[in-house]
Amino acid sequence: MTGANEMPSAEGDRIRPFVRSNGRTRPDDVEVEPLSIVEAIGSGPDVATHPDEAQVHASCRKPMSVIEIATQHHLPVLVVAVIAADLRKRKLVHVSKPYRMDDLPSMDVLEAVIAGLRAIP
Numbered sequence: 001m002t003g004a005n006e007m008p009s010a011e012g013d014r015i016r017p018f019v020r021s022n023g024r025t026r027p028d029d030v031e032v033e034p035l036s037i038v039e040a041i042g043s044g045p046d047v048a049t050h051p052d053e054a055q056v057h058a059s060c061r062k063p064m065s066v067i068e069i070a071t072q073h074h075l076p077v078l079v080v081a082v083i084a085a086d087l088r089k090r091k092l093v094h095v096s097k098p099y100r101m102d103d104l105p106s107m108d109v110l111e112a113v114i115a116g117l118r119a120i121p
Contacts, residue, residue, distance in 0.1 A: 031097070032066060032081040032082075032084050032085045032088070032095055033066065033081070033097065033098060034065070034066050034067045034070075034077050034081070035065055035066070035067065035098035036065065036066050036081075036084070036095050036096060036097055036098060037063045037064065037065055037095070037096040037098070038056075038060045038063070038064060038065070038066060038069065038084045038087075038093050038094070038095050039060050039062075039063040039064075039093060039094045039096075040057055040058075040060040040061050040092065040093050041091070041092065041093060041094050042090075042091055042092040042093070050083075052073070052075065052079070052083055053083050053086065053087060055073050056069055056073070056080060056083045056084060056087065057087055057092060057093065059072055059073070060093050063096075065098075066080050066081050066084060069084075
């Protein structure tokens with residue numbers, strides 16, 4: 001049985017999450033959130049420094065959230081966030097912050113735009 005802090009690897013071994021993230025529990029210098037969108041922008045020999053990094057990078061050929069990547073590869077979300085931050089530092093992925101409700105335009109602005117569009121002959 002796998003313990004709460006252990007994950008089975010492809011070989012069936014038990015690997016603790018902090019081993020996958022080099023002992024870190026949060027990204028260094030980069031704000032990566034669970035809903036952040038990660039997209040691959042680079043490739044080459046620098047990608048495959050660690051198998052988990054190669055998997056995360058390969059998943060990001062199409063934009064995906066940190067949570068989606070974690071689910072796809074059965075990794076903890078914070079491990080994927082650390083890996084995404086490392087890949088971002090090496091300019092191999094682009095990380096976009098998720099939209100917040102207060103970042104979106106107000107209903108008044110949207111209604112004014114709709115009214116303006118309807119007024120176009």
